[in-house]
Amino acid sequence: MTNVNNIDLTQYDINVLNQFHLDLEEFGIELTEYQLKQFVRYYELLVEWNQVMNLTTITDFDSVFKKHFLDSLSIVKTKLLDEQVLQECPISLIDIGTGAGFPGVPIKILFPSIQVTLLDSLNKRIKFLDTIISELHLTDINTLHGRAEDFAKPNLLREKYTFCVSRAVSNLSTLAEYCIPYVKRGGYFISYKTEKATTELVDSRKAIHLLGGKVFEQIDFHLPNSNQQRTLVVIKKVETTHKIYPRKAGLPLKNPL
Numbered sequence: 001m002t003n004v005n006n007i008d009l010t011q012y013d014i015n016v017l018n019q020f021h022l023d024l025e026e027f028g029i030e031l032t033e034y035q036l037k038q039f040v041r042y043y044e045l046l047v048e049w050n051q052v053m054n055l056t057t058i059t060d061f062d063s064v065f066k067k068h069f070l071d072s073l074s075i076v077k078t079k080l081l082d083e084q085v086l087q088e089c090p091i092s093l094i095d096i097g098t099g100a101g102f103p104g105v106p107i108k109i110l111f112p113s114i115q116v117t118l119l120d121s122l123n124k125r126i127k128f129l130d131t132i133i134s135e136l137h138l139t140d141i142n143t144l145h146g147r148a149e150d151f152a153k154p155n156l157l158r159e160k161y162t163f164c165v166s167r168a169v170s171n172l173s174t175l176a177e178y179c180i181p182y183v184k185r186g187g188y189f190i191s192y193k194t195e196k197a198t199t200e201l202v203d204s205r206k207a208i209h210l211l212g213g214k215v216f217e218q219i220d221f222h223l224p225n226s227n228q229q230r231t232l233v234v235i236k237k238v239e240t241t242h243k244i245y246p247r248k249a250g251l252p253l254k255n256p257l
Contacts (some may be wrong), residue, residue: 001135002044005035016062020070027076029110038109038136039069045135046100046138049128070223071192071230072103072227073110075165077219078234080188086113092161094119095170096148096179101129103192104165108141116141117161119148148178149246159184159240167192172204172233173256177246180211183237189213189239196220201233207257213241 009017017036024031031039043064046215050059058067060133075081081091091114095104098118108116114116118129133141144151151157164179164187172191179189193200208215209239246252 001023002041002104004034004037004041004135004137005211007039007040009033009040012040013061016065019062019225022066023066024073025072026224027070027073029073029076031110035109039065039106041058041135042069042101042105042109042132045128045132049131051161053124053128055125055128060197065230066223066226068100069106071228072106072121072167072234074192074221074223074230075103075107075109075190077221078188078190078217080190080234081114082113086111089162090115093117093163093165094157094161094182096128096164096166096175096182097121099125099167101132102167104141105129105132105136105138107165108138109136112139117157118142119144119146119149119151121145121147143222147249149249149252152181152246153180154243157182159237162187164189165192166190170253171256172197172200173207174252176204176207176211176213177252177257180208180235180237181241181246183213185212185237185240187237188216188235189235191233191235194231195231197231197233204256208235210242210257211245212237212241214238 043098094117097105104116104118123145126143129143161182164182213235216236219232
């Protein structure tokens with residue numbers, strides 16, 4: 001196991017690290033040196049494991065920091081994780097279909113006090129994530145192997161979380177059925193989209209309403225110093241989700257609400 005404190009940042013592309021700092025400043029984020037070392041170690045492990053399993057097609061240093069790490073941290077644009085909120089109450093967050101840990105792990109690095117759950121259906125990815133958690137010395141974070149439909153059942157993790165996030169590529173109606181059942185009333189589901197999602201949002205309003213949600217905000221922006229279009233769709237949980245949702249495995253994808 002590598003000691004994060006012993007990572008020598010001078011051995012890495014200083015231009016990329018400096019740009020990462022500048023990009024984060026545009027988001028109003030300032031990392032500690034230790035947090036930056038955690039991101040560097042995360043990158044090392046991502047590339048290492050990616051040689052034996054399919055975690056990401058993006059592997060170069062610059063692109064991982066921009067398109068994975070920075071993109072994951074764009075959640076701060078919602079203003080829902082400000083310092084006052086974090087101090088006033090325990091915050092819990094679940095990342096549905098987390099894959100290689102995006103956005104859940106970067107959020108955890110930035111906000112160590114948040115309790116994070118990473119859920120994914122592929123056990124190989126769970127083993128990778130467990131290694132990340134150990135190597136980055138993260139606490140109050142756990143992994144779950146399974147389908148989103150299964151853990152949202154009553155007496156499991158239904159309506160247990162302040163936030164649910166997902167960078168999955170499914171349409172918003174499907175994601176809403178996977179994710180909104182995990183959110184407490186008054187909490188939020190935040191969907192990361194790679195382009196403007198206005199049409200998708202219009203088409204999903206019925207599903208969002210049926211699941212007890214209400215569209216709170218749509219934030220369109222470019223990743224700093226790039227032409228990469230991004231959208232954050234923020235849905236507030238205003239009513240308890242009916243017990244019939246989510247439907248059995250496969251239906252939310254095959255037949256969106």
